[in-house]
Amino acid sequence: MKLGDFEVYPLLENVFHLDGGTMFGVVPKILWSRLVPADENNLITMHLNLLLVKTGDANVLIDAGLGDSLNDKMRKIYGQRGSSNLESELAKHGLKPDDIGDVVFTHLHADHCTGAIKLDADGEKVLRFPRAKHYVQKQEWEDATHPNERTAATYLTDNLIVLQETGTLETIDGDVEITKGIRVWKTGGHTPGHQAIIVESRGQILICPADIIPMSAHLKAPYIAGVDLNPLETMERKKEIIQRCVNDGWLLAFDHDLEVKICKLGKTEDKIEVKKIV
Template identity: 40%
Template sequence: MKFGDYECFSVETGKFAIDGGAMFGVVPKILWERKMPADEKNLIPLRARSLLIQGKGKNILIDTGIGDKLSEKLKQIYQVDIDSANINMSLSKLGLTCSDITDVIITHLHFDHTEGSTSIMDGKAVPTFQNARYYIQKKQWEIANNPSARDRASYMEENFMPLEKAGVLNLIDGPQEIFEGIDIIVTNGHTPGQQHPLVKDKTRSLFFCADLIPTSAHLPVPWHMAYDNFPMILIDEKQKLLARALKENWILFFEHDPYLAAASIKQGEKNIEINSPVSI
């Protein structure tokens, strides 16, 4: 699907599952399970969905999702499935390989967004996209290198330190137009220095929600994850960005939604709601 000068494609990197309580924070299960049913272990099926932005001689990948370095124990905890879909399979459907990626924008360094950034070669982790520059917000980089006890487990060095070692890391500071026609919007509520690409188009731009709105069920402002580090900041950011999205006719891209990759939105009676799915 085309946005401005770029063709955009959803790129699945794998499936995983997370505890429903953690996904919906203070929202009672009796409410969230109507929208997103959990299994007998209370797990909700999720996707790790990246976005390929192709145009102006570039193949830009947003987030790298699940890779192949997780331990068996973690794979089991998160019910990781990279057999039915993974980054190599998804890129090959688009006629690409990892070496065709020119730029990788990482929204933040929690493992389900960046595990695929590196792969094991001859026993050590190296950049998976060997011809790409990787873009990360400076603030997020500092946090990943000095994490708090709260989300330390989500920051695994092998997913980002090899990028610095290989000299492919570009630390960027704050919101900016990163490439012609692609803006970076920064939020700080889920984790400081989370960045969201906005592919600009005159009539409807494409916004990469990342963990600000991980699934379509998280559109109501108070429906947010227990993983969010600064909930009050997140609520304020979500309110403002959703108002802007509505006004500017944005299509929202949901990285973790099990069923819906992208959608247009409308003002509902109480909350902003899905208007119609957009296939991408």
């Protein structure tokens, strides 16, 4: 779709499955399962939606998905049953991984960044986007490379280190512009170094809040994943983002929704209305 002078496309990198309770925190299953059905193992199906932004000067990828470099144990943890669609999804837009100049990570949980790494013919970990710079908040990098007992299962440090060793990592601090029309907003909440990405061209604005609002089922204030390290901060950021979308017409992209990739939000009485665009 067009966003001002830019082109913006959601890419379906992969499908994965996680425990439904993990994704909805304190909300009882009887409520969340009406919105998102769970299987007999309590797993819910989610999409890994990346966002490709073609600005005319640059091809920018927001997040990189799971990729194909996970070992069997990690594939099981993330419920990854198929392989990455990234190359075929890029090809739909006339691009190859070499054409990506900037990769912006919302945060470094494995389902958002492992796709930036692939295995070469010898099984060595190498860059999947060899010409790209990889941007992440400095705080997120520090936390991901020094995980604690609670966060260790969500960060794959071995993979991340490849970014540093190849000199393609750019750590950023706070709210900065990555390239003309693409800026980040350090939200915290999900992780202390989590950031939302804001894309703007000719006054049209799209926000990618990533795991602050991963699916349309998370629009209600208390519907916050159990893994969030600062859930009250997630809730505050979520309310600010929804207000911007409702009042200022910002478009909203969901990183894990199955049906709605990009939408507009409206409000009737107390209910938020999702108007699907893509």
